[in-house]
Amino acid sequence: MTHDHFTYRVTWSPEDGEHVGLCAEFPSLSWLAATPEGALAGIRKVVAEAVHDMETNGEKVPDPIADRTYSGEFKVRIPPQAHRALVMQAAEQGVSLNRLASAKLCA
Known part of the structure; x- marks a missing residue:
């Protein structure tokens, strides 16, 4: 499975003073960065690693919201x-x- 279909969002975190990257299908994951582009790249990398680990361990990976009916x-x-x-x-x-x-x- 590719991580390209997941729902990503970048927002400003006043508490952290940085941009935070989020993924709707993996609500426990996030990535902080100084720029929105860095936050997006970071969360995409973290999600890709999580998907790889889940697949390796035989765990069910969530279906991307965009691909659901x-x-x-x-x-x-x-x-x-x-x-x-x-x-x-x-x-x-x-x-x-x-x-x-x-x-x-x-x-």
């Missing part, structure tokens, strides 16, 4: 009062509860 459906549990309020909002707007919830989530 999504159905577009997920279930959310909310209190009954919130459910009722959303149903009333949907009815008042003349849309389905699904359409209302989708619009609120994507706003």
Whole structure:
């Protein structure tokens, strides 16, 4: 498996005074560097090493988020009062509860 498909992010860390490279599929890994480019290169290297070690030890490597298939459906549990309020909002707007919830989530 290649580490090129994983989801990387670089952000500033005020606590460390440096840029930090992160990988969504490996939340316990990070890399600090003075530049964003260094942080990205560092986290990519750390992830590549982790993937190699996992493969060597017969461990399952996480599937990259970008390569996964999504159905577009997920279930959310909310209190009954919130459910009722959303149903009333949907009815008042003349849309389905699904359409209302989708619009609120994507706003």
